[in-house]
Amino acid sequence: MRVRIEGGAPAPEGLVEAVLAYEAALAADDLTALADAFERGPDAVRGDRNGLLAGHDRITGFRSRRGGAGTREVAELRVHLAGDDAAHVTTVNVPSGGGRGLVTQLWRRGDDGAWRIAAAHVTAPAPALDARVWRVAGTPLVAGASDGPLAGETVAVKDLFAIAGQRIGVGVRAFLAEAAVEEASAPAVQALLDAGADVVGLAQTDQFAYSIAGLNPDYGTPPNPAVPGAIPGGSSSGPAAAVALGQASIGLGSDTAGSIRVPASYMGLWGLRPTHGAVSLEGVWPLAPRYDTAGWLTRDGETMRRVAAVGLAGVDPVPVSGTLLAAPAVMMSCGAGVRYAFDAALGALAAAGTRVVPVEVPALDDLLAAFRVTQQAEAWRSDGAWVEAHPGVLAPDVQERFDLARDVTAEQEEHALADAGLLAARLDLELGDGVLLVPAAASAAPRLDASEAELEARRRATLSITAIAGLTGRPALSVPLLDTPDGPVGLCLVGPRGADLALVDAGLAIAAALRNPGETSLGHTV
Structure with missing residues (x-):
């Protein structure tokens, strides 16, 4: 290792040793x-290609689910002194996997005599493929038609969809190892190709798509560029991250219990769960067919409108009445930041001349209970045999869900199905042909160091909201319109079955009204 102190002065006592100790801690994932290497308090910062982390808590929190940085050797260390107790340090490192990395840090000596990092920027070697986001990718992987309404667009396909010549991996390495090569692409994929879009590749999913967190022990957690240091949301985590990162313009995903809406909410994207059955699920690995849908993620509403028009071609469109609805009871499951942002949005809509009518919905606990039991029974029928034949393969939280699914009796499912039917009928009666406004998730994206208990609590709160569309089969659109101190949250529009395109138009109108107050009147556009 070459060490150079600019100006020829000796290195301050303990500085080089502190830098090398930090490198050793990275390699050991200590x-x-x-945590002790960074200054305490809110002013320490760490940046990399995934974004900026501000504050000691955020910096230490993101490491908990990341794993170690891997073995690397420091090839060069340069120090620019900034007084007696501060120095700018630049290191060039050589990872064991190849390439060169660059780290720049501002180190300061504290009152206790210890050197700590005040600011850091990390430039890692550019990966040929970020395995947290993509399982396989090309330039493109599959080229679309030479012309069409989606010409020039690029697609990240969730690893549940068949692509000719590829295998379906469902987010599980052991499953992928046994999977057969697909002979034909799923119709939902082919429709985008025929419209001129190129498929970049197959993007990651939570294991068997049985999660809304975005965590995957086999491939890692995709980054959330909207909230660095937070989870991305799942199970369409890979396509959502690819779109948010600008690596694709369209994400093709599935949504059973919120798997499009939640990552869209967490990452500030548009996400559409279509009317149940409106998009073919042929060639798509199932989780719970009673609730499974195929839909899309985009960075803007205009692209979503074009994608939905292609994906829903041949489906007779249904209009919406123009009545906007809100269910006050839904807000009880949401965090304070979400409630405040949602109320602010309703206030802005009122200022734009649009009335939002309150409605009553069934108790959220009842919605969640009926949804979860029926989903569990279907999940076990879909995947239980494989799970039982491969013990120890799945993440503990996913395995626990399958364990609960295995124990659902026929009698329990029968009662839950009856409850689900009654609840859906009541929701249909209350909502009619109006558009219900709810938060797409009960909170902003939880931090990577959130406890399992916190993740489960937020999961339950969010699922109690997403179950409204799930039980009724209605389309639901998440629009990135709610800002909270912890990150973006989607404003979700739930419309009548078949009103998918009208719902996107309503979303565009509401977005215009909220972003340009005083200039846009919704009138009857929704």
């Missing part, structure tokens, strides 16, 4: 030592 979370305690890494």
